Amino acid sequence: MNVGEKQTIIKISERDVVLSAPQADVNIAESDWLVMNARGFESESSARTFAQKLKSASELSSVIARIGIDAGVDLATSGFGSAVKEYAFEQSGTIFRDNIHGVDIFQDDPNVRIGNFGGVGTALITPDLFFASLGKYHEYVHKASDVTRDIILLLNYALMRPEPVAQIVFAFCGGDVGTNGGLER
Numbered sequence: 001m002n003v004g005e006k007q008t009i010i011k012i013s014e015r016d017v018v019l020s021a022p023q024a025d026v027n028i029a030e031s032d033w034l035v036m037n038a039r040g041f042e043s044e045s046s047a048r049t050f051a052q053k054l055k056s057a058s059e060l061s062s063v064i065a066r067i068g069i070d071a072g073v074d075l076a077t078s079g080f081g082s083a084v085k086e087y088a089f090e091q092s093g094t095i096f097r098d099n100i101h102g103v104d105i106f107q108d109d110p111n112v113r114i115g116n117f118g119g120v121g122t123a124l125i126t127p128d129l130f131f132a133s134l135g136k137y138h139e140y141v142h143k144a145s146d147v148t149r150d151i152i153l154l155l156n157y158a159l160m161r162p163e164p165v166a167q168i169v170f171a172f173c174g175g176d177v178g179t180n181g182g183l184e185r
Contacts, residue, residue, distance in 0.1 A: 001067070003028035012054060015040070022099075022116050039108050051103040070163065072102030078117040 006027055007020035017038045021031030028034060036054060041047035055071050062069040079098030080088075088094040095112045097104070106112060144152070158166040 001028055001034065010036075012038070012057075013050070015050070017054065022114075044105055047105045048103070051105060055103055070101075070165070072100070074100060074102035074104070077101045079115045 003019075004027055006024065007018050008028065010017045010019055015038050017036050019028065019034060019036055021028055022033055022035055023031070036058070038047075038050060038054070041050065058069060059071050076098035077100070080096045085096045088096050093111050095109060097106060097112060097114045099115050099117070154169055158169045
């Protein structure tokens with residue numbers, strides 16, 4: 001999102017929603033992940049209702065604006081173990097929370113800290129299946145329709161994405177794309 005500030009305030013239903021990067025010193029435009037933070041709710045229930053509506057509105061608005069967002073499924077992506085959390089609280093009063101990808105409702109307390117871990121890994125596979133398929137399909141793949149080529153392009157794009165949810169496109173291919181590429185049907 002082309003916002004050069006570290007945070008910006010969006011007025012939503014008479015509430016100030018602060019949009020920022022998870023790291024306080026990073027501009028919004030330079031971050032792959034963003035956080036929307038709203039405060040001052042009278043109950044957990046009202047906070048959850050507001051947050052779920054904000055999440056849904058964000059998803060719809062992103063489609064309309066052709067931006068595309070991943071608003072998460074409200075599950076932890078990283079966090080500290082319970083022993084570490086207990087020790088930190090006992091020693092300093094720090095309340096460590098898991099990093100939730102999606103909606104997270106918690107008490108507004110200056111001692112709250114959210115764990116934010118990241119890493120990049122590479123997995124290499126043997127090329128045997130790729131090489132065998134290459135020779136097998138070379139002879140007739142040029143006969144594929146434009147629709148089939150578009151589907152193959154989409155499937156390759158999904159395979160190159162690091163997010164597991166990108167693999168959902170394979171659910172619509174009958175599940176055997178890896179064995180025969182769907183070209184022999």
